[in-house]
Amino acid sequence: MRKPTIIDLAKAAGVSPTTISHAFSGRRKVDPETRERIVALADKMGYRPNQAAQRLRSGRTGTIGLASSMPFAVAAGPSRLGFLMEIAASAAMTALTRDMALCLVPTSPGRNLDNLGFDGVIVVEPARDEPLIRYFEGRHTPIVSIGKVPARPDIPAIDLHSAQTARLLLGHLFDAGSRRIGLITGRQRRTSYEETETVYAEFSAAHAMPAIALSLDENGGEELAEREAAKLLQRHPRLDGLLVTVDALATGTMTALSHLGLRVPDNVRLATRYDGMRAQLAQPQLTAVDLHLDLVARLAVETLLARIEGQDAAFTTPCPDLIARPSSVG
Amino acid sequence: MRKPTIIDLAKAAGVSPTTISHAFSGRRKVDPETRERIVALADKMGYRPNQAAQRLRSGRTGTIGLASSMPFAVAAGPSRLGFLMEIAASAAMTALTRDMALCLVPTSPGRNLDNLGFDGVIVVEPARDEPLIRYFEGRHTPIVSIGKVPARPDIPAIDLHSAQTARLLLGHLFDAGSRRIGLITGRQRRTSYEETETVYAEFSAAHAMPAIALSLDENGGEELAEREAAKLLQRHPRLDGLLVTVDALATGTMTALSHLGLRVPDNVRLATRYDGMRAQLAQPQLTAVDLHLDLVARLAVETLLARIEGQDAAFTTPCPDLIARPSSVG
């Protein structure tokens, strides 16, 4: 009454275990007729290859990690919750269809991670000199990054097209009428921030706008943004547009604006990047960008699996789409 | 240069693999001195037991599932995102410290789940006659529920103390001055809703209030709540308090109130249950309850692991704490 093994199946089918294995894996030719008989019988008997055995033999763990550069407490807290978890949910589903388990990896690479060897790992928006990257590279664990790894074009990544995103948002603010647009990014050196800053510099120059940029520690959250945005606006009272790339910083900025008696979008147009719950719940709702994170996550998993198997798969990655909301269009 | 195995370690230590195994597992006596020598050497050589081998031998998969009764698309969408993911993050960390991987399980039990055998599964707030429960029971997979399983006191569960939560919130609204309190719950038959409804009925009777209760489909989200709450308020214009147990329904209700020209908390005091991003970002912020989900999740994992090992661990589960916010106290 216990689960049938490959040997039970082999006996029932009148072939050797080898043939069963080959029939399933396709690593060697098996008479199509035999194969068909085997799979039918397997189905009937409820045979499923034992994963532990497969993994022992193949040296794989069957687990891939999803690691965020932020401490989990922060990433899972309100601040980045949506971003990471949207990815997690989609990645988990994709992984499951390939018989892989997706494991959420707490940061602080420590002894704990050594035990559980991952076949590969997905790193979410790593910063420059990310410890996670160093850690997994040291262990020869295949890595795929969501968002390019700064200064490491050699590491496969699903591009989030942050330059394009920045162009979309800045162009949108400009088209809506803003002529003095400020920028607030996160302080860590992630690709998305860096590309945004570059595009912003170009954009300002091209449109003869002063470049008024500020970067804040993401962990500071809304409160920090509120304080610093207030200072910024006092220094630059003629600002009439703001691109704030982190949603928590954007809502903090909104609070600052309202305290200063400035109205959104009438006095200042506001836009952010990630279209999460924060952007959607803000009053007024925040203009943002659809990054297609579900698709991004799926591609990340597929790229990683290909990489684990030694292939080099390249996918076209989705382009961001603008979602205009009342925070920028009256 | 490859990872050392138990045999390498045995040779280096001058003992048999058996002794190594016993030294680590403690399943038989090993001379303390020998054991010490072994662990020191293991540490130096970087030996880690191969999990696949352990699992093959022991018949475990080393994976536990986290399943939500809601379709993942909904649970991972804005609606229940916080609730499920707060649990996921904490559970993942706890699992990892025990060398277990936590796997997010998409709903719709299908063939895919059969492949990946879980050692056990955590089910989040199951409804009455939950298909997930049936599915895993059919496979003899140990289950621990977060929130009691309706009509199934035999299934171990981490109690969310929904009756106590309801008493806290209703008492709070009453103390704040509300004398005609309405109730909006979700339509599925989850323990938290059922207990809340029972407490509400008692509370109304005890305080000679009319019982005005409504239950809505959780998947309807804010829009549904907005429509239905508006109708409710038109039928019962003297309502001065509302307990809405699902956060998305609560914010929808808030919108309805504002459209009707009713002010929160001046005209109607509002409270919800789960203190997630929604409650915190709402304007005004929503009174809610701290369910201590991180602790709940940890207990769930530990209870499940104990159960997998055949023990019957019982923990004291955390009690909810009220978080009073402007939506109920002027």
Add this chain to the structure above:
DNA sequence: CTTCTTTAGCAAAACGTTTTGCGTATTACC
């Protein structure tokens, strides 16, 4: 009619643990 190639399949050796049954010493008991 050789010789070579392809096809379909098998036997046996891994993979790295844990477990079980046995031996030895050593200590304890009468």
Add this chain to the structure above:
DNA sequence: GGTAATACGCAAAACGTTTTGCTAAAGAAG
């Protein structure tokens, strides 16, 4: 001093796959 109990340790058999030769039969090529 005999016997029992205890402590420590080892050898070998699992666990259920995949992989690597190898064989036998059947075509193909000359």
